[in-house]
Amino acid sequence: MMSVRFQFLDVYLGATLVGRLSKTGDIVQFLGDESYLENPHRPTLSLSYNSLDEITGDADTREIFTKSGTRWTRSLGAVPAFFENLLPEGALLDWIADQRQVSTHDAFELLAATGSSLPGALVIRPSDIERLGARLERHAAALQEGGRRDVVATPVAAPVEGAFSLAGQQMKLALSMVEKGRRYTLKTHADTGQEIVAKLPSLTRRDSVEVEYAGMRLARLAHVNVPDFWIERTDTLDIGGIEQLCPSDYFLAVARFDRVAGQSPVHIEDWCQVNGRRPKDKYGPQSAYIAALAALHAYSPNRYEDAAQFFRRQVVNVMMGNTDAHLKNFSFIYPDGRYPRLSPAYDMVPVIAYLGAGRYALNEEVEKMYQSMSLDDFLRVAKAAHFAPRAVAREIRQTLERICDVWPAALKDLPVPDELRMKILARIDGIALLRSALPRRFA
Numbered sequence: 001m002m003s004v005r006f007q008f009l010d011v012y013l014g015a016t017l018v019g020r021l022s023k024t025g026d027i028v029q030f031l032g033d034e035s036y037l038e039n040p041h042r043p044t045l046s047l048s049y050n051s052l053d054e055i056t057g058d059a060d061t062r063e064i065f066t067k068s069g070t071r072w073t074r075s076l077g078a079v080p081a082f083f084e085n086l087l088p089e090g091a092l093l094d095w096i097a098d099q100r101q102v103s104t105h106d107a108f109e110l111l112a113a114t115g116s117s118l119p120g121a122l123v124i125r126p127s128d129i130e131r132l133g134a135r136l137e138r139h140a141a142a143l144q145e146g147g148r149r150d151v152v153a154t155p156v157a158a159p160v161e162g163a164f165s166l167a168g169q170q171m172k173l174a175l176s177m178v179e180k181g182r183r184y185t186l187k188t189h190a191d192t193g194q195e196i197v198a199k200l201p202s203l204t205r206r207d208s209v210e211v212e213y214a215g216m217r218l219a220r221l222a223h224v225n226v227p228d229f230w231i232e233r234t235d236t237l238d239i240g241g242i243e244q245l246c247p248s249d250y251f252l253a254v255a256r257f258d259r260v261a262g263q264s265p266v267h268i269e270d271w272c273q274v275n276g277r278r279p280k281d282k283y284g285p286q287s288a289y290i291a292a293l294a295a296l297h298a299y300s301p302n303r304y305e306d307a308a309q310f311f312r313r314q315v316v317n318v319m320m321g322n323t324d325a326h327l328k329n330f331s332f333i334y335p336d337g338r339y340p341r342l343s344p345a346y347d348m349v350p351v352i353a354y355l356g357a358g359r360y361a362l363n364e365e366v367e368k369m370y371q372s373m374s375l376d377d378f379l380r381v382a383k384a385a386h387f388a389p390r391a392v393a394r395e396i397r398q399t400l401e402r403i404c405d406v407w408p409a410a411l412k413d414l415p416v417p418d419e420l421r422m423k424i425l426a427r428i429d430g431i432a433l434l435r436s437a438l439p440r441r442f443a
Contacts, residue, residue, distance in 0.1 A: 005154055006024050007022065009112055011045075011123075012123040013121050013337070016039075020033065021083065027075075027076055028075050028108055029073055032049075032065030032066055046082050048274055049061065049064050077105075082276070083107065088168055088169075089168060089279055090169040091171040093110070100157075112125075113159055114159065119166065120258045120268035121258070121337075127156075129153040129155060162186045166197060170347075173200070173239070174186070174197060176193045183238055184232075184253075185238045193261065196254060198232075199251060201247060207417065208349075209248065209251060211350060213229065214420075218320050218407060221407065221410055222315070231251075231252060233250060234246050234250060257333065257343060268333045271284075271292045271330040277327065284327045288327055294386055300341055301341070306341055306342040307387045307392065309345075315403070318427075319400070319431070319433070320427075323366035323370065324349060324366075329346065350424065352367060379392060400433070400434055403428065407428060411425065
């Protein structure tokens with residue numbers, strides 16, 4: 001009888017076992033645990049897995065979590081898309097792979113390495129093989145086309161001490177404030193201080209900290225919900241070798257909205273996960289944004305506030321020139337563990353500061369779209385997602401009025417290059433969206 005060698009990782013949402021990732025050869029599979037599926041109050045892993053429909057939700061959820069061989073449950077040479085989106089894409093991914101001594105393409109091992117410190121409330125850790133028992137047969141049966149196979153489970157190495165995962169291209173660190181005088185260190189289980197994401201300056205654009213800080217300030221002035229953020233000195237970092245990682249005296253500190261001191265982590269998922277898309281497909285079509293917005297309409301406990309925040313944020317993206325507002329820069333947060341809200345905004349960066357350098361072809365295309373967008377473009381999205389166009393139009397006009405009233409004065413004091421300041425002011429002077437929504441200003 002042929003034997004099948006498996007490795008297993010348990011997937012938890014807080015203290016709730018959701019299911020297991022298994023790996024045999026190049027095949028990685030995720031299947032839900034019966035205890036999770038039988039729980040009528042189960043927390044939501046993802047809207048790509050969990051149906052919250054009151055009539056068909058339980059049956060649909062059970063099918064997705066248990067039907068092997070689908071794109072949601074099985075991948076060849078990768079992990080299912082939801083789990084791949086938990087990992088970073090750039091320098092941080094290289095660092096994790098180096099610590100684990102595996103390829104950057106071995107997402108199963110990279111999740112095992114960082115499973116103690118993932119985004120949101122997810123925890124991934126090696127399974128207790130001795131306690132799996134008959135569950136091993138279920139995974140083997142899901143892979144075989146016919147006939148029985150012996151199952152041999154092999155252990156997975158423990159997580160790398162101090163390792164963490166934060167999605168995205170930018171080099172960033174998951175840190176904890178250990179002193180009131182603002183000293184920061186890599187997060188450990190013993191730390192109880194405020195947790196932050198330290199966003200380090202780019203090796204090629206050392207002003208990236210100041211540019212993103214300005215973007216977050218402008219967003220907040222437009223009444224976009226953003227987490228606390230501030231510019232901090234690099235010498236507050238108690239981290240060995242930080243000089244090689246941070247080419248500047250400053251970094252951007254952003255308070256984590258999925259971590260609150262003294263409370264359990266709050267689950268989040270980005271809109272690539274919601275749509276079942278891989279990180280390489282984060283520059284998704286408009287339909288992917290509409291699908292996520294429609295999910296807020298269907299399930300959010302405060303869908304109108306979430307919609308207002310979404311359209312407010314998109315207006316700000318156009319007006320500041322954030323041409324990198326892709327699907328991974330939007331997330332759902334689950335404050336009650338079950339129903340989605342739109343998370344606070346992050347990565348609000350006026351990327352137009354960098355256009356024209358020859359490395360941003362995709363962003364240049366987005367900028368052309370921004371220059372021609374009108375109020376009607378926004379209203380078509382609102383209608384497709386089942387939100388009332390008239391209410392959305394009112395929100396967009398109010399946001400644009402606010403931007404015109406407060407941004408010019410604010411830009412004088414923000415630590416940004418004069419070229420960026422002039423680019424944003426030029427948009428306030430009459431970009432197409434502004435002219436179509438507030439025609440009286442240009443009469």
